[in-house]
Amino acid sequence: xxxxxxxxxxxxxxxxxxxxxxxxxxxxxxxxxxxxxxxxxxxxxxxxxxxxxxxxxxxxxxxxxxxxxxxxxxxxxxxxxxxxxxxxxxxxxxxxxxxxxxxxxxxxxxxxxxxxxxxxxxxxxxxxxxxxxxxxxxxxx
Amino acid sequence: xxxxxxxxxxxxxxxxxxxxxxxxxxxxxxxxxxxxxxxxxxxxxxxxxxxxxxxxxxxxxxxxxxxxxxxxxxxxxxxxxxxxxxxxxxxxxxxxxxxxxxxxxxxxxxxxxxxxxxxxxxxxxxxxxxxxxxxxxxxxx
Numbered sequence: 001x002x003x004x005x006x007x008x009x010x011x012x013x014x015x016x017x018x019x020x021x022x023x024x025x026x027x028x029x030x031x032x033x034x035x036x037x038x039x040x041x042x043x044x045x046x047x048x049x050x051x052x053x054x055x056x057x058x059x060x061x062x063x064x065x066x067x068x069x070x071x072x073x074x075x076x077x078x079x080x081x082x083x084x085x086x087x088x089x090x091x092x093x094x095x096x097x098x099x100x101x102x103x104x105x106x107x108x109x110x111x112x113x114x115x116x117x118x119x120x121x122x123x124x125x126x127x128x129x130x131x132x133x134x135x136x137x138x139x140x141x
Numbered sequence: 142x143x144x145x146x147x148x149x150x151x152x153x154x155x156x157x158x159x160x161x162x163x164x165x166x167x168x169x170x171x172x173x174x175x176x177x178x179x180x181x182x183x184x185x186x187x188x189x190x191x192x193x194x195x196x197x198x199x200x201x202x203x204x205x206x207x208x209x210x211x212x213x214x215x216x217x218x219x220x221x222x223x224x225x226x227x228x229x230x231x232x233x234x235x236x237x238x239x240x241x242x243x244x245x246x247x248x249x250x251x252x253x254x255x256x257x258x259x260x261x262x263x264x265x266x267x268x269x270x271x272x273x274x275x276x277x278x279x280x281x282x
Binding site: 001021 | 151158162193214217218224240263266
């Protein structure tokens with residue numbers, strides 16, 4: 001079912017500082033403009049690597065789900081892994097049928113790449129928060 | 142400097158259980174044979190996705206560096222992110238010149254893909270443990 005590893009989500013207290021790290025220390029050459037996703041309580045910035053992306057995630061607003069993560073990991077850290085799927089509803093229903101718990105209502109939301117996403121509870125995924133994202137049309141190989 | 146995202150390292154108390162998760166729940170179709178890396182105190186198993194890999198990592202022996210991680214995260218979780226580089230010595234020297242701390246002696250060891258690797262201290266990498274790995278010859282695009 002899972003397709004490409006679309007991105008690794010990395011929480012950070014400061015996207016600006018993380019951009020310096022990925023650009024100046026690790027030498028990433030393509031870093032997109034950061035933007036806000038207010039309905040998800042996050043500000044995000046994609047860093048391209050040759051075959052995938054790092055998604056830098058900063059809390060946005062008092063209710064951001066990232067505050068709790070940063071309380072436990074003040075310097076930031078790996079937050080989630082996102083795999084592409086062809087059909088988000090089919091993927092959700094298949095995951096549920098196999099006993100996995102979808103976070104929230106289970107209704108897909110529109111993610112940072114403009115396509116529907118869901119998150120699967122880490123307790124069913126070996127402690128890893130997994131995002132499933134419908135493959136963006138313009139990212140088809 | 143950094144090239145492909147070679148893999149995401151995922152620590153697990155049981156590679157066998159994690160294989161079931163990635164194969165039966167997430168639908169990964171190409172899962173390699175697990176093998177031991179005794180000099181690193183780990184047993185590993187690579188799960189292929191379309192553009193990258195998940196490296197499942199189980200502790201091997203009493204001195205395994207994975208025991209500490211699993212004590213904090215008993216169910217397992219994201220352990221490191223591995224980027225490919227062209228030349229591990231040049232990458233190490235460049236990281237050091239920019240102030241990053243290389244774990245251990247700093248002398249590269251041979252990693253799970255048979256090429257030299259180093260790990261960069263997460264305190265310099267926004268809380269993320271980063272592995273740099275010389276690109277395997279047979280994985281060049």
